[in-house]
Amino acid sequence: DVKVTQSSRYLVKRTGEKVFLECVQDMDHENMFWYRQDPGLGLRLIYFSYDVKMKEKGDIPEGYSVSREKKERFSLILESASTNQTSMYLCASSLDGRIGPGYTFGSGTRLTVV
């Protein structure tokens, strides 16, 4: 089974800090995604990547950046954390959602910015 691992389950950071959320998948998937999950808002796409060193903005990219230097690793960066970035962050990967089982998700990182 494909496994998507997010480095931290819980994280507490201070306002203004630079924050790195790491995601690693072990099945050679081309596509990787970062979503943010908030109660009553569902999941919203922040950034995604179809290949190494390639990235595209999702629906809410402001305040975030990403890095994909290796195929298996997709990092989400909060350049200067703010309290409105307190949320659950979900990473996902897919080989080809059209023929496969859709996305495989990580277990999420619950980030609190104080």
Place this chain on the structure above:
Amino acid sequence: AQTVTQSQPEMSVQEAETVTLSCTYDTSESNYYLFWYKQPPSRQMILVIRQEAYKQQNATENRFSVNFQKAAKSFSLKISDSQLGDTAMYFCAFMSLQGGSEKLVFGKGMKLTVNP
């Protein structure tokens, strides 16, 4: 842009009963995929079922089945013989096939509680 609407924020059902979760979506495309995901308290998102828009036959997976009404843009999930382990958040999601995009657009989710 595509949108996915789950109008019921919360539902509860007794164990062994049948429950239906509703989902509607808006798109101008004719070819796409629809998904239902489950997120239990462990937070792990799990694929429940998927439906290809070009298929007329409704998808089924054991106790889970969908009622896909393409003209009405409706995609409801029926859970038969509900079990305590079905307690979770359920998300409906849409995937466009245009432009090679693999992006999923999610609804806001619905909290299902199965009571003993």
